[in-house]
Amino acid sequence: MQQHVLQAYDHAKEWLGQGKVASYIPQLACANSNNLAIAITNLNGEVYAAGDSEVKFTIQSISKVILLATALNEAGFDKVFEKVGMEPTGDPFNSILRLESMMKKPLNPMINAGAIAITTCITGQNKKERFEKIFSTAKLLFDDENLTYDKYVFQSEKQTGNKNRSLAYMMKSNGVFDGDVEEHLDIYFKTCSILANCKQISFLGAVLANGGICPKTKRQLLAPFIVKVICSLMTTCGMYDASGEYAIRVGIPSKSGVGGGIMAAAIGKMGIGTFSPALDNKGNSFCGIKAMEYLSSKLGLSIF
Ligand code: DON
Numbered sequence: 001m002q003q004h005v006l007q008a009y010d011h012a013k014e015w016l017g018q019g020k021v022a023s024y025i026p027q028l029a030c031a032n033s034n035n036l037a038i039a040i041t042n043l044n045g046e047v048y049a050a051g052d053s054e055v056k057f058t059i060q061s062i063s064k065v066i067l068l069a070t071a072l073n074e075a076g077f078d079k080v081f082e083k084v085g086m087e088p089t090g091d092p093f094n095s096i097l098r099l100e101s102m103m104k105k106p107l108n109p110m111i112n113a114g115a116i117a118i119t120t121c122i123t124g125q126n127k128k129e130r131f132e133k134i135f136s137t138a139k140l141l142f143d144d145e146n147l148t149y150d151k152y153v154f155q156s157e158k159q160t161g162n163k164n165r166s167l168a169y170m171m172k173s174n175g176v177f178d179g180d181v182e183e184h185l186d187i188y189f190k191t192c193s194i195l196a197n198c199k200q201i202s203f204l205g206a207v208l209a210n211g212g213i214c215p216k217t218k219r220q221l222l223a224p225f226i227v228k229v230i231c232s233l234m235t236t237c238g239m240y241d242a243s244g245e246y247a248i249r250v251g252i253p254s255k256s257g258v259g260g261g262i263m264a265a266a267i268g269k270m271g272i273g274t275f276s277p278a279l280d281n282k283g284n285s286f287c288g289i290k291a292m293e294y295l296s297s298k299l300g301l302s303i304f
Contacts, residue, residue, distance in 0.1 A: 019286030027156035060257030205271025251302025
């Protein structure tokens with residue numbers, strides 16, 4: 001397996017220099033566009049890695065999986081899907097378009113509006129308590145008791161995240177949720193700022209690939225219905241408006257983030273994490289997609 005990971009690394013490295021690091025959240029522009037890492041965790045918890053696999057990055061939209069898992073666990077299927085739909089959008093991840101023209105609630109939990117909406121399914125006395133519930137899920141799923149979040153990226157997005165702010169106020173005005181919009185946004189921004197490396201991202205993939213069972217301890221970390229919902233939505237919506245092409249080229253349920261990470265769950269086989277901060281024009285990691293394409297084809301991982 002280590003050989004495959006090294007070959008995927010050599011293959012993907014050819015595209016370093018393509019794509020651009022995200023800068024709409026100013027602090028993300030500090031990322032090193034030459035970073036590249038690939039990791040696989042198998043269902044026994046063994047890890048194979050290449051490149052900058054210890055470098056931590058903010059998980060950004062990969063957090064949508066953590067949020068969804070926490071919300072489904074607390075509020076259950078019906079309450080979560082009162083707030084969001086289950087359909088792909090074909091629009092950019094931060095689009096406001098359909099909140100006005102269609103069903104008023106976000107089409108799915110993998111876009112920004114959907115993730116902000118489902119933070120409201122996670123209750124607590126205050127925002128700290130609500131965030132702590134999400135953070136505990138993240139610690140479990142990344143197998144790291146000492147997980148942290150990047151305070152600078154959090155502040156940077158809080159200060160400049162006016163697109164997300166407008167999505168949230170629009171949803172409140174549509175009656176999707178009530179409560180303090182700034183509090184919901186703080187929880188969303190903080191969750192996006194959680195730091196992980198690509199090995200940890202692959203561990204999350206392995207938990208999903210293993211039906212919610214921890215590959216190391218064999219403990220059931222996520223209920224099977226939660227894994228089913230998450231993996232279905234990753235397949236149809238996980239790569240935003242590139243999900244269709246990604247299904248054809250890679251065909252593994254995956255979730256990307258503008259920090260440069262991609263997390264993939266090859267069902268019944270392994271978890272894969274990639275990291276490279278330069279993004280394509282849809283906001284997905286340029287080299288990460290190349291690595292996923294390579295591994296999917298070499299190891300026969302496409303579900304189609
Ligand atoms: O809300 C945002 O725009 C970011 N915190 C997360 C977006 C993201 O990762 C989209 N990913 N491709």
